[in-house]
């Protein structure tokens with residue numbers, strides 16, 4: 001399994017919730033999974049009840065020359081690990097600007113050296129911030145694939161064109177091997193027509209949209225307040241079933257060549 | 258009324274929805290209101306059914322030396338105008354880095370010259386992107402006040418500390434007069450305990466939290482798909498009533514000296 005970036009510049013669409021819970025579902029299926037929190041908000045880190053030790057966060061890996069392997073923490077779940085984030089990352093976009101080949105900094109940190117991190121795990125999932133700045137570009141340049149969480153809302157549709165153009169640009173200039181693994185519809189509220197219309201519209205434009213749709217479920221938004229994945233918090237909930245189904249779909253549908 | 262930045266690095270908390278609908282409610286109360294879309298997603302622009310004409314967007318005002326007054330569009334609502342955004346803005350964070358006094362570029366554009374734009378309107382509301390990068394810093398440096406939309410979700414709580422520290426930093430280094438006008442709770446879902454807990458927690462830490470709470474209402478998320486404010490789309494809806502109440506509360510509670 002490859003390095004997968006979870007990206008969408010639209011905010012609040014379920015990037016972090018998907019990284020944590022899809023990661024946990026893959027880990028439960030025997031995959032050795034590493035999560036990388038690349039967002040200064042550090043929601044993936046706190047959502048697992050963790051904090052970055054001083055000098056050993058994704059900021060330090062990117063800008064402080066700390067080897068990525070030294071920043072890895074156990075996530076408190078079998079087969080799941082995390083490189084935590086810290087608020088220092090909010091300055092990274094500006095600090096990366098003068099760097100040589102500034103879009104490749106993360107790729108080098110994950111793939112170079114004697115024991116590249118990307119080879120030590122079955123899957124490496126990157127949680128991106130809600131922007132198309134240098135941090136997200138670094139994730140897209142380091143990744144083999146990208147998964148786009150899309151909220152079932154009108155405003156979430158608007159940005160997909162811009163995101164698709166950015167992926168094209170990254171493929172042309174920075175990372176020719178980058179594949180779109182799929183779009184995953186999130187926070188589907190069966191009581192509204194809007195959600196169904198948005199899903200239909202997205203499926204029409206992007207055939208790679210996963211069959212699995214993640215329902216809106218308050219249990220998913222409660223779990224991070226306990227520092228737990230949805231499986232540890234409420235394994236029988238619709239949210240847990242949906243992320244389990246998404247993991248099965250991902251494992252059954254091999255990456256495009 | 259001052260220049261007010263609507264900022265929160267957490268994504269999807271209701272920044273754009275609040276700028277459009279609070280702006281419309283203030284306009285309905287006789288205030289001449291200018292909205293400024295400072296997000297490359299351009300949701301405030303498309304949410305009003307508008308598009309930036311070539312060379313006359315907030316990107317051109319910031320980086321292209323176009324006078325701000327030339328980028329103003331009528332918003333199709335009495336007393337409401339907009340400076341639209343364009344996708345070019347997604348490169349602005351990087352392009353602003355080498356500029357002299359790069360955090361003051363927007364402040365100069367809005368406040369300098371013979372006929373400063375900030376004096377021509379009763380209120381100037383800035384929709385910020387979900388980050389604490391140079392665009393948001395420019396908005397906070399140009400603003401007299403900041404309003405923070407906070408979604409009634411646990412993960413939205415996490416970032417408030419970092420946002421408060423950023424406001425302190427801006428006040429100390431860039432804009433000593435910046436005031437926190439208030440926090441507005443959004444997407445309150447009365448069916449969940451989580452929402453009530455989050456509201457209570459936020460009120461405890463931030464006494465400036467508005468009394469008005471914006472409920473979760475699908476009508477609010479449908480309105481932008483028609484390019485309409487909530488008042489034009491469904492004036493009797495709970496969302497419309499809440500934003501009207503917020504406008505009344507804002508007008509009744511003068512800015513702190």
Ligand SMILES: Nc1ncnc2c1ncn2[C@@H]1O[C@H](COP(=O)(O)OP(=O)(O)OP(=O)(O)O)[C@@H](O)[C@H]1O
Pocket residue numbers: 010011012013014015016017018039043128129130186187188214215216217218220221222224239266267268269387410411412413
């Ligand atoms: N399926 C769901 N049902 C209900 N709530 C959800 C669901 N998925 C995510 N949430 C909640 O919605 C909010 C936004 O989700 P999340 O933070 O994962 O999005 P994000 O895209 O990572 O946001 P950001 O752009 O700020 O990084 C969070 O409070 C989260 O707990």
Ligand SMILES: Nc1ncnc2c1ncn2[C@@H]1O[C@H](COP(=O)(O)OP(=O)(O)OP(=O)(O)O)[C@@H](O)[C@H]1O
Pocket residue numbers: 009010011012130153154155156267268269270271272273274275296298300385386387443444445471472473474475477478479481496
């Ligand atoms: N009170 C509400 N009830 C229901 N839906 C809402 C409400 N407020 C906003 N929304 C919807 O939630 C989504 C997020 O809101 P919005 O886009 O305004 O947030 P934002 O903070 O501007 O996001 P971003 O961080 O991407 O700029 C949108 O699809 C919007 O239509």
Ligand SMILES: [Mg+2]
Pocket residue numbers: 015016017039043127128129
């Ligand atoms: Mg996130």
Ligand SMILES: [Mg+2]
Pocket residue numbers: 272273274296300384385386
């Ligand atoms: Mg917005």
